[in-house]
Amino acid sequence: MSNAQRLTRSEQELESSSFRTDVLRGLTARRKSLPAKYFYDAAGSRLFEAICELPEYYLTRVETALLTRIVPEVAALIPQGAALVEFGSGASVKTRLLLDAAPQLDFYVPIDISEAALGDAARTLNAAYPTLTVLPLLGDFTAPIALPKPVRQRPVVGFFPGSTIGNFAPAAAVDLLRSAGTLLGQGAQFLVGADLVKSPSVLVPAYDDAQGVTAAFNKNLLARINRELGAAIDPDRFRHRAVWNATDSRIEMHLVSLQDQTVEIAGRTITFAAGESIHTENSYKFTVAGFTALAEQAGWRVQASWTDADFPFGVFLLAAPDA
Structure with missing residues (x-):
């Protein structure tokens, strides 16, 4: 790309290694989570621009x-x-x-x-x-x-x-x-x-729109893990969930497993119980x-x-x- 600084090969390898490390650390923790910064690959950035046009957002x-x-x-x-x-x-x-x-x-x-x-x-x-x-x-x-x-x-x-x-x-x-x-x-x-x-009646729909664009944005994290880490996660086995946490004054986004399942990610076996969530974002x-x-x-x-x-x-x- 002519207008932006390109990553060198070593920088690309470092970025890929950081993604792998953060994904494995987050998904093997007692309470599973993923850093929200990884939403913004090319597909995620396009989806976020679409979110900005939604009536709820x-x-x-x-x-x-x-x-x-x-x-x-x-x-x-x-x-x-x-x-x-x-x-x-x-x-x-x-x-x-x-x-x-x-x-x-x-x-x-x-x-x-x-x-x-x-x-x-x-x-x-x-x-x-x-x-x-x-x-x-x-x-x-x-x-x-x-x-x-x-x-x-x-x-x-x-x-x-x-x-x-x-x-x-x-x-x-x-x-x-x-x-x-x-x-x-x-x-x-x-x-x-x-x-x-x-009001939560305004906040929650902004992060869980009727068209499902925010759900696609959230699930794009799983597609990125599949693409970059050689995993085979089925996004349809997870549902998007947005909730208002009044105690911490934040909206939370989660990906909730719809069933007991096991996936392989970068050589590691990750298990999900039905109803277990991956906490993907907070919005304070x-x-x-x-x-x-x-x-x-x-x-x-x-x-x-x-x-x-x-x-x-x-x-x-x-x-x-x-x-």
């Missing part, structure tokens, strides 16, 4: 509407010549709102684990913003990475939309925010979208006070925040302590 529409309303205020706080660094860029749809409102941005650095999604977004934005330097960064933003050299001496604004921060348990979210601060550097700003607590929901405390624990301060009063969602502009 309010997050994209609500956040986009909120960003549309507040983007002039946000743009006014972005320094001249800054670099915009997006975590998990995907299709970069919301990014255009910022790029249109802040022509003072000189660089755009999308970070994504999916080479296909990253390449598509980079090509599209290169064509749409010819004066903007697009520097795609293929990688996992939860692991140590470094910004491209041309932006390291620039003012940097991080962008983390979609309430992806909610996919991390509180301690892991603090670690991620702290590592983002290290990556973005001194004086950086960080614009983060965070979904707020609302916040209060404004709760997210503010989380950010402060990670060393940020909330410079500004905006919420959608009619359909609770928050966008927070964080600043490094020395900003």
Whole structure:
């Protein structure tokens, strides 16, 4: 791919080894689980884009509407010549709102684990913003990475939309925010979208839609294990399940085994009891006070925040302590 950094053979082997290790560790644990970051292979990324268009999946529409309303205020706080660094860029749809409102941005650095999604977004934005330097960064933003050299001496604004921060348990979210601060550097700003607590009657359908797209997205993990680890899991022997965990303030996604079954994965025998689940994702929901405390624990301060009063969602502009 011409627009994104390619993985070297050794990096590809390392990524494959990490996937194998994480899958075997997760599926041999007493409570089976899989890391949500592995949803986003090429097929998973396409399915997620389809999820964003579903009537039940309010997050994209609500956040986009909120960003549309507040983007002039946000743009006014972005320094001249800054670099915009997006975590998990995907299709970069919301990014255009910022790029249109802040022509003072000189660089755009999308970070994504999916080479296909990253390449598509980079090509599209290169064509749409010819004066903007697009520097795609293929990688996992939860692991140590470094910004491209041309932006390291620039003012940097991080962008983390979609309430992806909610996919991390509180301690892991603090670690991620702290590592983002290290990556973005001194004086950086960080614009983060965070979904707020609302009725389970709204939350659960957003993760268990009537068309079954989210179920296909969840089951794509099994297809990826089959393809990359030589397994022969029958996805039809599992059902998708989404539940609201009020105690932990999170939506949980699971793949539930419909029967007793045994599968071979990378030379290991994995058994499932009927009704046993693989916990594949959490999506934590916040209060404004709760997210503010989380950010402060990670060393940020909330410079500004905006919420959608009619359909609770928050966008927070964080600043490094020395900003």
